[in-house]
Amino acid sequence: MAAVSVIFPVFFLLFLGGHARRRAWISHEQNEGAKRIALDILFPFLIYQVMVETNLEKGVFLEIIFLIFIWMLVYFLGGQLSKLLPRDFQEIAPFLCLTCEGGAVALPLYISVVGKSYTANLIPFDIAGILINFIFVPLILMNKSIGERKLLPFARKIFTSSFILAVLFGVFMNASGLHQVLMQNAGLKAVFDNTMETLTVPIGSLILFSLGYSMRLHKGFLASLFTLAGIRLLFCGSIILLFFLLFKEQMQNRIFSFGVILYFLCPTGFPVPLQIKGLLQKEKQEEFVSAFISLFLLIALAAYALLVLFYPIV
Numbered sequence: 001m002a003a004v005s006v007i008f009p010v011f012f013l014l015f016l017g018g019h020a021r022r023r024a025w026i027s028h029e030q031n032e033g034a035k036r037i038a039l040d041i042l043f044p045f046l047i048y049q050v051m052v053e054t055n056l057e058k059g060v061f062l063e064i065i066f067l068i069f070i071w072m073l074v075y076f077l078g079g080q081l082s083k084l085l086p087r088d089f090q091e092i093a094p095f096l097c098l099t100c101e102g103g104a105v106a107l108p109l110y111i112s113v114v115g116k117s118y119t120a121n122l123i124p125f126d127i128a129g130i131l132i133n134f135i136f137v138p139l140i141l142m143n144k145s146i147g148e149r150k151l152l153p154f155a156r157k158i159f160t161s162s163f164i165l166a167v168l169f170g171v172f173m174n175a176s177g178l179h180q181v182l183m184q185n186a187g188l189k190a191v192f193d194n195t196m197e198t199l200t201v202p203i204g205s206l207i208l209f210s211l212g213y214s215m216r217l218h219k220g221f222l223a224s225l226f227t228l229a230g231i232r233l234l235f236c237g238s239i240i241l242l243f244f245l246l247f248k249e250q251m252q253n254r255i256f257s258f259g260v261i262l263y264f265l266c267p268t269g270f271p272v273p274l275q276i277k278g279l280l281q282k283e284k285q286e287e288f289v290s291a292f293i294s295l296f297l298l299i300a301l302a303a304y305a306l307l308v309l310f311y312p313i314v
Contacts, residue, residue: 007305010112013205014301017212031213038206039271044166045199046107047123051170052179054120059250066246067128067239071098072136074235081231085224089288095137095276096292097232100129100269105211105297108204109266109304110259114313116200121259130163133271141278163271211297218291225288225295232296236264254313261311265303267296 020026026034054060075094082093110122135158158164173179183189217225243260244251251257273280273289280286 007308010109010208010304011301013208014212014215017209018215019212020209021213026213031210034206035210035214038203038210040162042199042203042206044162045196046119046203047126047163047166048170049196049200050120050123051167052174054123054174056171056174059247060124063124063247064128064131066242067125068131068136070239070242071128071132074098075136075140078231078235082228084227084231088282088285089224089228092276092279092285092289093228093231095272095279096228096268096289097235098129098132098137098268098272099236099264099266100126100133100271105207105266105300106259106263108207109300110262111204113258113308114255118255118259121256122263125260125263127167129269130161130167130271133269133275134158134161134164137272137275141275144279214290215294215297216291217294218287221284221288221291225292228292229295229299232268233265233299239264254311258307258311258313262300262304262307265296266300267293 017031021031074097078094078097082090085093107119107122107126111119114121138157159168183192240261244257251260273293276289280289
């Protein structure tokens, strides 16, 4: 019954989102607006909060550096394996093998099991994904002549991203000790804690509802979808295995290893399709991207249910 109490709210919100689409309670544009509120406005505050409250230990930076290297390797290997797909999908497939902010799925699912106090376990993965998506991916696209080639607009785009700003300000406030000094004032600490609580509580519900609204598969792409899903599962399974080999001490903690397994079985993330929009020249390419994210959402939900049932964290 304990597992059901964890799983049911997640699936109910997904059902509610899908039902809202079928009944036309909200439009596609309204759903996109809700998604942007959660990801572009509220989620960076959560990143900032975790960055200022996390002990910036050596292990955290090692995880980030490791994942940056791995995601770049995944992109280039994905480019080779994508030749197994139809020509229309070969160029976009390597980008869909990457993960940014856990596909907006990992965090709400993880928090539903372990609580918000363990959010910091996933943030290094998010930081690596954010750096890949907002620096590495734009560089690749510039090389493909998609978008602006000039350095100044490129740098402006990076350093005005809400995700990047949240990381930079969070690291500065933490490393400089300024946040700790300010939090010594009980009044300021209460204001900060209550403000962050108000900003971050709606994130999980908004994301899950939006995911339920967007989730749909296109039967015409099933063979290509399953081929690319197999490629991505190969990469993500390898990353999980490498975590067990390289970060043995952390992975002995079930709460941490639960997060690792769940995170790398989650979808690619909404920022990735937005970044590669210039590559999507045909409607069926856009439909393929949407269908692939939906398929991996189902994979993530299946993994989540199995982990809750058969991988107890206590």
